[in-house]
Amino acid sequence: MALALGLGSIFNHSSHPNVTYSIDAEAECIRFTTSRNILEGDELCIFYSHNLWFEDNDVSNESFQNHETPISNDVASPDSTEDDGISTDLFPDDLLPFESFKYLRDDGEELSNGVVATVDAWVVDIPEPRETTTLLEFIRQTGLGMPDLQHLKRVRKTSLEEGGFKSTLLLSLEHPTVLPPNLPEPYISPVPTSPARNLEEVVLKSTIWPTVYQPRRVEKITWTYGRIRWIRAGIQRVVDEARRAKEMGEIPIASYVPDEWETVSGLAARDTRNSTNHPLRHSVMNLLRQVSNAQHSPPESSDNMTRNGQRYLLTSRTLFTTHEPCIMCSMALLHSRVKDVFYIYPMNQTGGCGGLSCVPGLDGVNHRFSIWKWTSPVDLKDALEVDPQLDA
Numbered sequence: 001m002a003l004a005l006g007l008g009s010i011f012n013h014s015s016h017p018n019v020t021y022s023i024d025a026e027a028e029c030i031r032f033t034t035s036r037n038i039l040e041g042d043e044l045c046i047f048y049s050h051n052l053w054f055e056d057n058d059v060s061n062e063s064f065q066n067h068e069t070p071i072s073n074d075v076a077s078p079d080s081t082e083d084d085g086i087s088t089d090l091f092p093d094d095l096l097p098f099e100s101f102k103y104l105r106d107d108g109e110e111l112s113n114g115v116v117a118t119v120d121a122w123v124v125d126i127p128e129p130r131e132t133t134t135l136l137e138f139i140r141q142t143g144l145g146m147p148d149l150q151h152l153k154r155v156r157k158t159s160l161e162e163g164g165f166k167s168t169l170l171l172s173l174e175h176p177t178v179l180p181p182n183l184p185e186p187y188i189s190p191v192p193t194s195p196a197r198n199l200e201e202v203v204l205k206s207t208i209w210p211t212v213y214q215p216r217r218v219e220k221i222t223w224t225y226g227r228i229r230w231i232r233a234g235i236q237r238v239v240d241e242a243r244r245a246k247e248m249g250e251i252p253i254a255s256y257v258p259d260e261w262e263t264v265s266g267l268a269a270r271d272t273r274n275s276t277n278h279p280l281r282h283s284v285m286n287l288l289r290q291v292s293n294a295q296h297s298p299p300e301s302s303d304n305m306t307r308n309g310q311r312y313l314l315t316s317r318t319l320f321t322t323h324e325p326c327i328m329c330s331m332a333l334l335h336s337r338v339k340d341v342f343y344i345y346p347m348n349q350t351g352g353c354g355g356l357s358c359v360p361g362l363d364g365v366n367h368r369f370s371i372w373k374w375t376s377p378v379d380l381k382d383a384l385e386v387d388p389q390l391d392a
C-alpha cells in the first residue's frame, strides 16, 4: 500500500473529481493530473474509492455514493420465509419475485423462420457402396474437413427412382487437395452450418444433409436467499430514487448499479431531462456517465482495458431500473457489457428490453445480457407512472 505524503495527502474526495492520479512505481511517486479545466477558486479533488466511510462532500442530484438505508418498504417480501432464509440456501424457483424475459429460444437459436443456414461443401458420389468403410477410414486418417464439418454425418444415402440408393461422401469446405483413387469428380453441395439443436431441426436439416443431433446444454440458473434479498434491495433502491426524482420535479425514473453483490453501496442516477432541459439525460445514461467518471479516477487498471483501449463500464455487473430502458439506453447497456438488467415497469411502446424491441436479441449485436422483469407487488405504482410513449 502506498501512502501519499506532502500535497498528495491533502486532496479531498469527490465523486466528480477534477484530478486523477497514477502510481509510478519506478520513480516511486504518485503523479496527479487535472482531468478538466480548473477555474480560479476551484478545489482540487481526487476520487478515493467507492466504499467511503464518511459522507461524500458533493452529493448532488446525480450522485449518491453513501446512500442511507431505504426509507420505504414498497417492495418488502410478502412472505417472511424469504426474509428468514439462510443466505446461502437455494431459493425456490416458483417463488421468485421476478421472471426472465427470454429472447432466445432454449434450442435452435440459429433457426429462424424454418430457414436452415447452409454453406457450400465439397462432396463426392461413392461409386461402389462396398468402399464406404474404406473411404470413411481415409477421412478419419487424413482429418479431411475437420473440424468444420464435425456436426455433419459423412455419408448421405439418397434413394434412387430405379431402386436402391446412392451414397455421397462429405469431403471438406475447401476443394480437397488429396483424394483416394478411382473416385469421380467431387462437386459442391450445400450443408447446414450447425448441428441440430432439437428434433425439429434434425428433420429439417437432414433434408439438406444428415446432421448430428446435439442439444444445447441449458445452464440452470440458481438463486440463493441472499441473492434474492440483494435483488429486492436493488429494486427498493430504484423505487426510492425515482420517488425522490418526482419530488424534485423530474420524471420518476431511476437506475442503480450496486458495487458488488455483497454490498449495498454503488451508484444510482435519476432521470434529469426536466432539470437539465436535455432530451438524452435518461437515468441509465446519467448512471453510465457516473460510472465512467468513477472508473476514470482511480489509477488505471489494466484489467479493465481491452486491446484497443476500449473500456467497458459494466462488465459482469447488474443494473436495476424502475422502467424498462429505451432502445438508446438498452444499446448503451449492451455496449457497457452489463450482465443482468432488472426492471419493474415494462414500456411496451418504447422499451428496448423486450417492449418495442429487444436490443440484446438483435442480429449482429456482439453481447447478450439477461433481462429480468420484477413481478412481485410494488406499492407507489401510480406515483412512478410515466407517459407510456416516453423513452425511459
Ligand SMILES: [Zn+2]
Pocket: 282, 283, 284, 325, 326, 327, 328, 329, 330, 391, 392
Ligand atoms: Zn433511455
